[in-house]
Amino acid sequence: MAGEKVSILLIDDRPDKVLALEAVLEDLGQNVVHAYSGREGLRCLLQQEFAVILLDVNMPGMDGFETASLIRQRPSTRDTPIIFITAYADEMQLARGYSLGAVDYILAPVMPEVLRSKVSVFVDLYRKTEQVRRQADLQQQRASQLQKLAAASLAINACRSLNGLLQCVADNARDIVGCHQAITLYVPDPSLPGGSRQTEAVGSFSERYANWRGRRLRLDDCTQTQVVRSRRATRLTEEELHTHPDWQIVRALEVPPIRGMLAAPLTGSQDRNLGVIYLAEKIASSFSEEDEAILTQLAQMAAIAIENSLFAEEREANRMKDEFLATLSHELRTPLNAILGWTQLLATHSLDEEVSHGLDVIERNARAQTKLIEDLLDVSRITTGKLRLAIKPIAFIPVIEAAADAVRPAADAKGISVRLDLDDGAQLIPGDADRLQQVVWNLLSNAVKFTGKNGRVDVSLRPEGAQLRLSVHDSGRGIAREFLPYVFDRFRQADSTSTRAHGGLGIGLTIVRHIVELHGGTATADSEGDGKGATFIVDLPTATPAPVAEPLQSTPSVERRGRVEVVEATARAAAITSDLDGVHVLLVDDEPDAREVVSTMLQRAGANVTAAGSVREALDLFERTRPSILLSDIAMPERDGYDLIRLVRELPASHGGQTPAIALTAYAREEDRFRALTAGFQAHLAKPVTPSDLVAAVSRVATMGAPRVSA
Numbered sequence: 001m002a003g004e005k006v007s008i009l010l011i012d013d014r015p016d017k018v019l020a021l022e023a024v025l026e027d028l029g030q031n032v033v034h035a036y037s038g039r040e041g042l043r044c045l046l047q048q049e050f051a052v053i054l055l056d057v058n059m060p061g062m063d064g065f066e067t068a069s070l071i072r073q074r075p076s077t078r079d080t081p082i083i084f085i086t087a088y089a090d091e092m093q094l095a096r097g098y099s100l101g102a103v104d105y106i107l108a109p110v111m112p113e114v115l116r117s118k119v120s121v122f123v124d125l126y127r128k129t130e131q132v133r134r135q136a137d138l139q140q141q142r143a144s145q146l147q148k149l150a151a152a153s154l155a156i157n158a159c160r161s162l163n164g165l166l167q168c169v170a171d172n173a174r175d176i177v178g179c180h181q182a183i184t185l186y187v188p189d190p191s192l193p194g195g196s197r198q199t200e201a202v203g204s205f206s207e208r209y210a211n212w213r214g215r216r217l218r219l220d221d222c223t224q225t226q227v228v229r230s231r232r233a234t235r236l237t238e239e240e241l242h243t244h245p246d247w248q249i250v251r252a253l254e255v256p257p258i259r260g261m262l263a264a265p266l267t268g269s270q271d272r273n274l275g276v277i278y279l280a281e282k283i284a285s286s287f288s289e290e291d292e293a294i295l296t297q298l299a300q301m302a303a304i305a306i307e308n309s310l311f312a313e314e315r316e317a318n319r320m321k322d323e324f325l326a327t328l329s330h331e332l333r334t335p336l337n338a339i340l341g342w343t344q345l346l347a348t349h350s351l352d353e354e355v356s357h358g359l360d361v362i363e364r365n366a367r368a369q370t371k372l373i374e375d376l377l378d379v380s381r382i383t384t385g386k387l388r389l390a391i392k393p394i395a396f397i398p399v400i401e402a403a404a405d406a407v408r409p410a411a412d413a414k415g416i417s418v419r420l421d422l423d424d425g426a427q428l429i430p431g432d433a434d435r436l437q438q439v440v441w442n443l444l445s446n447a448v449k450f451t452g453k454n455g456r457v458d459v460s461l462r463p464e465g466a467q468l469r470l471s472v473h474d475s476g477r478g479i480a481r482e483f484l485p486y487v488f489d490r491f492r493q494a495d496s497t498s499t500r501a502h503g504g505l506g507i508g509l510t511i512v513r514h515i516v517e518l519h520g521g522t523a524t525a526d527s528e529g530d531g532k533g534a535t536f537i538v539d540l541p542t543a544t545p546a547p548v549a550e551p552l553q554s555t556p557s558v559e560r561r562g563r564v565e566v567v568e569a570t571a572r573a574a575a576i577t578s579d580l581d582g583v584h585v586l587l588v589d590d591e592p593d594a595r596e597v598v599s600t601m602l603q604r605a606g607a608n609v610t611a612a613g614s615v616r617e618a619l620d621l622f623e624r625t626r627p628s629i630l631l632s633d634i635a636m637p638e639r640d641g642y643d644l645i646r647l648v649r650e651l652p653a654s655h656g657g658q659t660p661a662i663a664l665t666a667y668a669r670e671e672d673r674f675r676a677l678t679a680g681f682q683a684h685l686a687k688p689v690t691p692s693d694l695v696a697a698v699s700r701v702a703t704m705g706a707p708r709v710s711a
Contacts, residue, residue, distance in 0.1 A: 005029065005030050005031045006030050006031065006050075006051040006123055006126050006127060007030070007031045007032075007033055007048060007049065007050045007051060008025060008028075008030055008031070008032050008033065008050060008051060008052055008053075008054065008119060008123070009033050009034075009035065009041060009044055009045070009050040009052075009053045009054070010022065010025075010032055010033065010034045010035070010054045011034075011035045011036075011037075011038065011040075011041035011053065011054065011055045011056060011059075011064075011067065012034075012036070012054075012056040012059070012085070013036055013037060013056065013059040013060060014056075015036070017056070017108075018034045018036070020110075021054065021085075021110065021115070022034065024110065024112040024115050024116060025115070025116065025119060027116060028116060028119065028120055028123065030051075030123060033048075033050070037059065037061060037062065038059060038061070038062035038063070038064070038066060038067030038070075039061075039062060041053070041055070041067060042067070042070060042071070045071065045074070045076075045077050045080075049076075049080075050080055051081075051122050051123045051125075051126030051127075052080070052081045052082075052083060052119055052122035052123065052126070053071070053080055053081065053082045053083070054083050054085055054119070055067060055068060055082055055083070055084055055085065056084075056085050056086070057084050057085070057086040057093070057097070058086065058087075064084060064086075065096055065097065065100060068082055068084075068097070068100040068101065068102065069100055071101075072100060072101050078101075081103045081122045081125075082100070082101060082102050082103060083102070083103060083104045083105070083106060083118060083119070083122075084097050084102050084104070084105050084106070085105075085106050085107075085108060085110065086105065086106075086107065086108065087107070087108045088107070103122075104118055106118070138290070141290075142290060145176050145177075145290075145294050146294075148172070148175060148176045149176060149294060149297060149298060149301075151172075152168075152169075152172035152176065152298060152301070153301050155168050155172065156168050156169060156172070156301060156302060156305045157305050157308070159305070159309065161309070162186070162200070162306065162309050162310065163200065163202065165302075165305055165306060165309050166184040166186055166200060166202040166306075167184070167202045167204070169184045169202075169277060169298070169302045169305075170182040170183060170184040170202050170203060170204035170277070171204045172298065173204070173277050173279060173295060173298055174204045174205075174206070174279065176294060176295075176298065177262070177279055177282065177287070177291045177294060177295060178282060178283045178284060179206075179262075179279045179280060179281055179282045179283060179287075180205065180206040180208050180209060180256075180280065180281040180282075180283060181203070181204075181205055181206070181209060181255075181256055181258075181278075181279065181280040181281055182203065182204040182205075182277070182278065182279050182280075183201055183202070183203045183204075183217065183219070183255070183277070183278040183280075184201070184202050184203075184266075184275065184277050184278075184302070185199070185200075185201045185219050185222055185228065185275045185276050185277075185278065186199065186200040186201070186202075186266070186274060186275040186306065187199055187223050187228065187266075187273060187274060187275040187276075189268070189272045189273070189274060191270075191272070192268075192272070192307065192310050192311075199219065199220045199223060201217040201218070201219040201222075202217070203215070203217050203255075205256070206283075209256045212255075212256055217254070217255065218253075218254065219253060219255075221249050221252070221253065222249065222250075222253070222276075224249060225246040225249050225250070226244075226245055226246055227246055227263045227276060228265075228273070228275070228276050229273070230265060231265055231267055231271070231273075232265065233262070233263065233264045233265070233292045233295065233296050233299075234261070234262070234263045235261075235262050235263075235287050235289075235291075235292050236260065236261045236262075237260050237286060238258070238259045238260050241258060241260070241261055256280070257281075258280045258281070259280065259281045260280065260281060260282060260286055260287060261278065261279065261280050261287075262278075262279040262280075262282075262287040262291060262292060262295055263276050263277065263278050263279070264276065264277050264292070264295040264296045264298070264299035265299060266299050266302055266303040266306065267299070267300070267303055268303045268304070268306065268307050269304075269307060272307075274303050274306050274307070275306075276299075277295060277298065277299050277302065279291075279295060388670065389431075389432040389435055389515075389518055389519070390432045390434075391430050391431060391432055391519075392430070392431075392432075393428040393429070393430055393543040394428060394429060394430075394431050394433050394436075395424065395428055396424055396428075396429050396431075396436070396461065396468055396470070396540070397422045397424050397461065399433055399436050399437045399440060400420065400422060400440050400459065400461060400470070401420065401422075402437055403437050403440035403441040403444055404418055404420060404440075404444060404459065406441055407441060407444045407445050407448055410445070410448050411448045411457065414448065414451070414452075414453050414454075414455070415453050415454040415455075416448055416451055416453070416454070416455045416456065416457060417455075417456045417457070418444070418448075418457045418459065419456070419457070419458050419459065420459050420460075421458070421459065421460045421461070422459070422460070422461040423461060423462055423463070424461055424463065424468055425462075425463035425468075427463055427468060427542040427543070428542065428543040429468055429519075429540045429541065429542055429543055430519070430520075430541070430543045431519050431540065432515075432519075435515045435518075435519075436515070436519070436540075438511070438515065439511075439512050439515050439516060439538065440470070440472075442508040442509065442511060442512050443470075443472045443512060443536050443538070444457065444459070444472060445508070446508060446509065446536075447472055447473075447474035447476065447534075447536075448474075450474065450476040450477050450534070451474045451475055451476035451477075451533075452475075452476065452477075455474065455475045455476060456474070456475045457472065457473070457474045457475075458471075458472075458473045458474075459471070459472055459473075460473075463542070464539065466541060466542055467521070467539045467540055467541050467542055468539070468540050468542060469537060469538070469539050470537070470538040470539075470540070471535060471536070471537055471538075472535070472536045472538075473533060473534070473535040473536075474533050474534055474535075475533045476533055476534065477530060477531060477533075478527040478528065478529055478530050478531055478532040478533050478534050479525065479527035479529075479530075479534050480527075480529065480530055481527075481529060484525060484526070484527065487509060487525045488509045488510055488512070488513040488523065488525070489510065509523075509525075512536075512538075516538055516540070519540055519541075520540070520541050521538060521539050521540040521541060522537075522538070522539050523536065523537070523538050523539075524536070524537045525537075579605050579606065579695050579696075579699045580602060580605040580606045580607035580695060580698060580699060580702075581606040581607075582606075582608075582628075583606070583607045583608070583628045583629060583698065583699075583702050584607070584608045584609075584610070584625065584626075584627045584628045584629075585602050585607050585608070585609050585610070585627060585628065585629050585630075585631050585698060586610050586612065586618060586621060586622060586625065586627035586629070586630050586631065587599055587602070587609055587610065587611045587612070587631050587632075588611075588612045588613075588614075588615070588617075588618040588630070588631070588632040588633060588636075588641070588644060589611075589613070589632070589633040589636075589664070590613050590614060590633065590636040590637060591633070592613070594633065594687075595611045595613065598631070598664065598694065599611055601691040601694050601695065602631075602694070602695070602698065604691070605691075605695040605698075607698065610625050610627065614636060614637070614638065614639070615636060615638070615639035615640070615641075615643055615644045615647075616638075616639070618630075618632070618644055619644070619647060622648065622656060622659075623655075623656075626656055626659075627656075627659065628659075628660075628702055629659065629660045629661065629662065629698060629701060629702045630644075630645075630648065630659050630660070630661040630662070631661075631662050631664055631698065632644055632645065632661065632662070632663060632664065632681075633663075633664060633665055634663055634665035634667055634672075634676065635665065635666070635667065641663055641665065641676075641681075642675075642676075642679050645661055645663075645679050645680040645681055646679065646680065648661070648680070649680045660682050660701045660702055660704055661680065661681045661682055661701075662681060662682065662683045662684075662685060662697055662698065662701050663676040663681040663683070663684045663685065664685045664687065664689065664694075665684070665685075665686065665687060666686070666687040667686075668686035668687070672684070673686075682701050682704055683697050683700075683701050685697055
């Protein structure tokens with residue numbers, strides 16, 4: 001504004017006076033506009049603004065006073081300074097002039113210095129007023145942009161997909177800055193979820209470029225430009241763009257004409273380059289520093305939102321995978337519960353050798369199926385970082401012995417000798433007994449599976465400095481040298497053809513390595529080649545100091561039951577005794593086969609069982625029979641087991657609200673167990689369940705009080 005000329009309006013009907021006044025004002029270096037009548041002067045005021053008006057009083061037709069009166073009636077010129085110029089002036093004229101808003105009177109003949117001095121004052125005042133007004137406009141524009149920026153932040157973070165987010169960023173960038181074109185270019189980062197995506201570009205265009213709306217933009221070549229690789233905003237005029245190093249790439253793109261450009265990088269956490277926001281062709285003027293600052297802020301918010309969106313997509317994918325695996329586990333465990341239950345119940349009767357053998361085969365294969373389900377769930381926990389350990393100092397030898405007992409039936413069926421040579425040097429290890437038993441069981445099962453008939457599996461344990469070394473060596477087929485580096489990889493198998501001799505999913509050893517590493521140990525494999533057997537080594541750090549350990553039971557606690565690899569393989573229904581005499585159990589399960597087999601297990605243990613197929617039926621029977629214990633499935637139509645336990649716990653104690661309860665369900669994840677206990681159940685049993693485990697759990701829980709339910 002300081003270098004711009006301002007306008008001065010000179011209204012006088014005499015050309016000679018106008019010429020003389022213009023000559024005097026010429027030294028001010030401003031724009032002097034002349035008018036030869038009041039009406040002509042009013043027309044000039046309609047067309048532009050003036051810093052000051054020099055107005056002759058005596059003019060034919062419309063004199064100076066009438067002209068001033070009309071000037072003051074118009075809002076746009078109401079405050080424009082007026083200086084009257086007249087050859088004579090009495091007090092009445094002075095009073096009338098000032099009443100019309102005149103700021104001064106100058107008597108003719110005019111003294112040049114006086115005129116220039118007075119006019120320059122109003123020129124400076126106009127400049128300062130305009131400067132303040134422009135600053136106020138800028139502040140208002142800035143406030144409006146910040147309001148839009150805040151609204152954009154909410155809109156961006158509300159987007160449910162990456163493509164929708166990119167579109168939202170482009171639309172808001174164009175609206176906030178005020179331009180005809182905006183493009184959001186997303187460049188995938190390999191270190192982030194979705195790093196394998198393709199480059200994506202989404203545009204937003206004004207009505208001028210409406211024919212570009214919805215068109216697919218192919219801007220892959222932009223990833224090689226300096227603007228995209230830069231970590232700073234770039235602002236270029238049209239001329240500067242044409243001389244920029246990126247112009248050879250930009251000119252070949254299929255985009256609307258670019259008349260000036262502003263770009264801000266999408267920089268994520270750890271300085272990741274996620275792309276750029278392009279703006280082109282500002283509507284009112286060229287891009288400013290303020291526009292650059294606003295776009296940079298928007299780009300920072302967009303980068304955070306993009307990373308959040310990518311992680312949210314990954315979390316949603318993991319959630320859906322977890323739900324699928326939980327459903328798969330439930331659907332497979334439910335029939336397995338009936339299969340295993342009846343095979344063990346039938347085994348209590350005297351059967352001929354062929355039938356007995358058949359039951360053993362059914363049970364062994366059902367347990368193998370259950371093991372596959374458990375391994376799938378564990379792999380899911382491993383990949384999502386949800387596998388948790390309950391660490392405490394334990395003796396390792398009982399863990400190994402329990403795992404060996406579990407695999408002996410399978411080994412005996414092939415005539416394989418499993419030999420134990422265990423010496424822990426009286427040292428303990430910090431570990432999760434159930435998970436370590438799973439490690440040993442997987443290694444032994446693997447050894448038995450790949451060892452031929454009448455083979456041998458040697459298990460040794462020795463102290464090695466500050467750690468214990470477990471070695472599992474078999475006389476089986478061995479491992480090819482080229483496959484050894486991949487033996488612990490997930491889903492990798494040395495033979496994955498349809499003619500392979502051994503089944504499995506190729507995830508057991510992955511689970512072994514992960515659990516061992518969570519314990520701070522290492523797992524390695526070695527083999528001299530095909531037909532020469534294999535050796536697996538597990539090194540685990542010892543506990544310091546080593547307190548005296550209580551003997552470890554070979555089976556896990558009731559709360560951690562249901563993992564087939566840690567259940568005694570020799571447990572049979574024949575072990576059931578009349579432990580539940582006088583116990584009245586209300587059994588709730590919508591599956592008739594499940595109700596039947598569980599009822600039979602409990603009745604053979606001496607329990608009185610009332611069965612219900614739904615929550616509604618269970619509530620009716622609960623009121624009428626007042627059971628000693630509630631044994632309920634979780635997944636049931638209409639109302640599930642959580643609804644049932646909530647309704648029971650809402651009852652007063654005198655109406656059975658404190659009745660002990662067990663969740664017997666095919667949902668077997670750790671989070672399922674936690675939810676059941678939190679909901680009000682006192683124990684969580686995973687299907688398939690052995691008769692001995694079921695009876696033990698019912699016997700234990702029946703003697704306990706009801707749980708304290710979390711709010």
